[in-house]
Amino acid sequence: EGVWSCVAERGATLGRVGGARLALILPEATPGTTLQMAEAIVQRLREEVAALPTGAPPAARRVLVGAALFTGAQTAEELQIQAEAALRNAELSDNQPWHLFAATETVEPATLNESEQWKLLLRHALDSGEVVLAAQEVRALSSDDALHIELLARFQGTDGRLVPAGVLVPVAANLGLSAALDKLIVNALLEVVAQRPENFAVNLSAGSLEDRTFTDWLMERLRSLPLDQRSRLSFETSEYAALTHPSALRRLAEGVRKLDVRFGLDHCGAADVSLKPLQQAGIDYAKLCGGLIQGMDQNRDQRELVRSLVALGHGLDVLMVAEHIETESELEIARALGLDGAQGYYIGKPEPLTPVLDAPEPKAPTDMPEVV
Structure with missing residues (x-):
């Protein structure tokens, strides 16, 4: 309900992927409206999460948003992969709980799903300088x-x-x-x-x-x-x-x-x-x-x-x-x-x-x- 209250007036489609994971389709989205919506969703859900019992696990209190824009060139599967990659970036970020997949990002998330792969990538970056x-x-x-x-x-x-x-x-x-x-x-x-x-x-x-x-x-x-x-x-x-x-x-x-x-x-x-x-x-x-x-x-x-x-x-x-x-x-x-x-x-x-x-x-x- 918290997410729906943020997007209901925008002709959005909202569904549950599984567990606490939700998927949202927002028509005619721009980078600006997408980031604005992400921040609104995070703020609204944080208010609801704050009401969780104090014994709830820390992971249950995290609110993260990953987004990708449809350019007309991606397949539905590719768009989903980009959104998943953005969600992963939001999870890894130390300064904001949302991430918009940029057109300049070319990292295939399927190759970077495991923590060991991220570590190898970091080591390669540091070694190459x-x-x-x-x-x-x-x-x-x-x-x-x-x-x-x-x-x-x-x-x-x-x-x-x-x-x-x-x-x-x-x-x-x-x-x-x-x-x-x-x-x-x-x-x-x-x-x-x-x-x-x-x-x-x-x-x-x-x-x-x-x-x-x-x-x-x-x-x-x-x-x-x-x-x-x-x-x-x-x-x-x-x-x-x-x-x-x-x-x-x-x-x-x-x-x-x-x-x-x-x-x-x-x-x-x-x-x-x-x-x-x-x-x-x-x-x-x-x-x-x-x-x-x-x-x-x-x-x-x-x-x-x-x-x-x-x-x-x-x-x-x-x-x-x-x-x-x-x-x-x-x-x-x-x-x-x-x-x-x-x-x-x-x-x-x-x-x-x-x-x-x-x-x-x-x-x-x-x-x-x-x-x-």
């Missing part, structure tokens, strides 16, 4: 210039297929290899910033925050850089990491900021709409999660909530960025509400590094929509 970078712009809303380019790491499996770093992060955490994985990504970032003039950012895993060996290594690497390079760097981690490792995050954020390196949080508001981590961490920017952003052009209460969160962030001298911007209307509402930046498919999809950085100038903003 090769990182493939995709890039996605975070745009400033005051000028339409790029605030920075977020670099998204991919690793080649033994079969040559690209695996998103987010898939390997929880595996690395379980094996105590979070720092090794993040070192590869940071080294790739530093190579890029030495060659290009733009501002860049990468995400650090929660596991690396508590690793003093890693944080000491990172600080030493940053100190060795010329100021003109490190001042163009940003590191970010998830709100979930901030909630679970507050002292470690605050220590690292303070350290890198003393070196003129920025630090931010993403997926803010997904777990704590009060944005408590912003008040405790001492950060430069925060990205509001898609559940707060998508659809706000149609919902006055949602706009007021975002407006209040932006005011809270600005009161702490924190730049506020909107994630998952999917439409021009959402972009202009974000601008009107005072958000400082935006990221999402309307701004630009993750692409190989050079095409994103060499992209044409962004379109001039249209007239502001009225915000009430």
